[in-house]
Amino acid sequence: xxxxxxxxxxxxxxxxxxxxxxxxxxxxxxxxxxxxxxxxxxxxxxxxxxxxxxxxxxxxxxxxxxxxxxxxxxxxxxxxxxxxxxxxxx
Amino acid sequence: xxxxxxxxxxxxxxxxxxxxxxxxxxxxxxxxxxxxxxxxxxxxxxxxxxxxxxxxxxxxxxxxxxxxxxxxxxxxxxxxxxxxxxxxxx
Amino acid sequence: xxxxxxxxxxxxxxxxxxxxxxxxxxxxxxxxxxxxxxxxxxxxxxxxxxxxxxxxxxxxxxxxxxxxxxxxxxxxxxxxxxxxxxxxxx
Amino acid sequence: xxxxxxxxxxxxxxxxxxxxxxxxxxxxxxxxxxxxxxxxxxxxxxxxxxxxxxxxxxxxxxxxxxxxxxxxxxxxxxxxxxxxxxxxxx
Amino acid sequence: xxxxxxxxxxxxxxxxxxxxxxxxxxxxxxxxxxxxxxxxxxxxxxxxxxxxxxxxxxxxxxxxxxxxxxxxxxxxxxxxxxxxxxxxxx
Numbered sequence: 001x002x003x004x005x006x007x008x009x010x011x012x013x014x015x016x017x018x019x020x021x022x023x024x025x026x027x028x029x030x031x032x033x034x035x036x037x038x039x040x041x042x043x044x045x046x047x048x049x050x051x052x053x054x055x056x057x058x059x060x061x062x063x064x065x066x067x068x069x070x071x072x073x074x075x076x077x078x079x080x081x082x083x084x085x086x087x088x089x090x
Numbered sequence: 091x092x093x094x095x096x097x098x099x100x101x102x103x104x105x106x107x108x109x110x111x112x113x114x115x116x117x118x119x120x121x122x123x124x125x126x127x128x129x130x131x132x133x134x135x136x137x138x139x140x141x142x143x144x145x146x147x148x149x150x151x152x153x154x155x156x157x158x159x160x161x162x163x164x165x166x167x168x169x170x171x172x173x174x175x176x177x178x179x180x
Numbered sequence: 181x182x183x184x185x186x187x188x189x190x191x192x193x194x195x196x197x198x199x200x201x202x203x204x205x206x207x208x209x210x211x212x213x214x215x216x217x218x219x220x221x222x223x224x225x226x227x228x229x230x231x232x233x234x235x236x237x238x239x240x241x242x243x244x245x246x247x248x249x250x251x252x253x254x255x256x257x258x259x260x261x262x263x264x265x266x267x268x269x270x
Numbered sequence: 271x272x273x274x275x276x277x278x279x280x281x282x283x284x285x286x287x288x289x290x291x292x293x294x295x296x297x298x299x300x301x302x303x304x305x306x307x308x309x310x311x312x313x314x315x316x317x318x319x320x321x322x323x324x325x326x327x328x329x330x331x332x333x334x335x336x337x338x339x340x341x342x343x344x345x346x347x348x349x350x351x352x353x354x355x356x357x358x359x360x
Numbered sequence: 361x362x363x364x365x366x367x368x369x370x371x372x373x374x375x376x377x378x379x380x381x382x383x384x385x386x387x388x389x390x391x392x393x394x395x396x397x398x399x400x401x402x403x404x405x406x407x408x409x410x411x412x413x414x415x416x417x418x419x420x421x422x423x424x425x426x427x428x429x430x431x432x433x434x435x436x437x438x439x440x441x442x443x444x445x446x447x448x449x450x
Binding site: 097098099100101102103104105106107108109114116118126127128129130131132133141151160161163164165166 | 271273318329330347352356
Binding site: 277278279280281282283284285286287288289294296298306307308309310311312313321331340341343344345346 | 419440447
């Protein structure tokens with residue numbers, strides 16, 4: 001999975017039927033240096049995430065089936081909104 | 091999924107039977123800085139997208155089945171033409 | 181598969197049902213130069229790995245089914261904790 | 271899919287049974303700047319492509335089934351030999 | 361598929377049951393410039409490859425089923441040991 005931050009929402013009037021009514025989020029992956037990557041991911045939201053949220057994005061057909069439904073024409077899904085992290089004591 | 095801009099169309103006279111009659115679009119992914127990446131993606135179009143359009147490209151077997159058909163020999167599919175985006179108020 | 185080091189653990193109170201009770205590890209891939217990459221991976225742990233551990237992460241639906249269970253909403257799974265490596269005599 | 275140029279052919283006497291008799295092509299992806307990437311892809315050829323050809327490479331189990339056969343131990347397949355492209359009038 | 365060179369072997373005493381008895385190889389992908397990439401791949405070996413060997417690594421569930429067996433908890437598999445290549449006359 002990928003850890004990233006929600007930077008916005010996309011609107012597409014012409015889209016596959018399998019995306020109808022789905023919220024599409026634009027997400028920037030985080031890097032280990034604390035900065036965000038310049039590459040972008042678009043994922044379907046099933047958790048009411050919004051701009052600024054740190055999220056975990058999973059990729060997979062069955063992930064989609066288990067979360068937003070088998071009829072969705074995408075398999076990049078927001079599966080968690082991160083509250084915090086523990087860097088442990090390695 | 092990937093957000094990108096359509097930069098052209100490809101023609102292949104020798105191709106897999108499963109691509110016959112399909113429109114192949116050449117797409118440059120967008121980056122968070124507003125620039126476009128130099129890497130290229132080729133995707134099957136099911137939405138009549140054209141050069142200059144901002145599109146969302148999904149990757150997956152079932153995505154293909156739900157959109158352009160199970161007999162298509164590709165699983166990178168244009169699933170949305172983007173009208174705009176909302177960067178929210180993080 | 182990817183070789184990386186566990187750098188922490190993530191907490192998400194709002195998450196897909198298929199991640200409930202699963203430990204999410206934040207992992208930095210290793211590079212051939214000995215340094216760690218700046219990109220990050222999030223994987224489900226099925227081996228009680230912890231910060232500082234060198235791990236192998238596999239990606240796949242069936243990998244998940246064979247390890248942490250088919251109901252888990254992710255397919256990046258920690259499948260090994262590395263004890264050492266042998267660089268051979270090429 | 272990926273757009274690239276065939277730069278050679280690989281020979282492997284010890285290989286998986288599912289690759290026996292298959293032609294393995296070494297391919298360099300193209301970039302938007304016209305240059306070729308330094309990373310390399312190896313794909314199974316089902317179209318009699320040869321060095322210098324510009325090809326489209328698809329990735330997927332069903333792509334393989336539809337093209338070179340379900341028994342092939344690879345899912346990166348050359349699915350088109352490109353004749354030209356149209357950059358449109360954006 | 362990816363072309364790379366075997367740089368070593370990994371040992372993991374704590375690992376998924378589906379990796380028991382499997383040889384895990386550490387592999388550096390080759391680039392078009394002749395140098396090796398710094399990123400690393402870990403793959404299951406089904407061909408008795410060893411350090412210094414140039415190998416082809418395929419990725420896929422069915423690739424695994426056809427080569428090392430459906431019960432293996434990984435889908436990156438060494439499917440060929442390269443003897444040579446022909447750069448053709450483009």
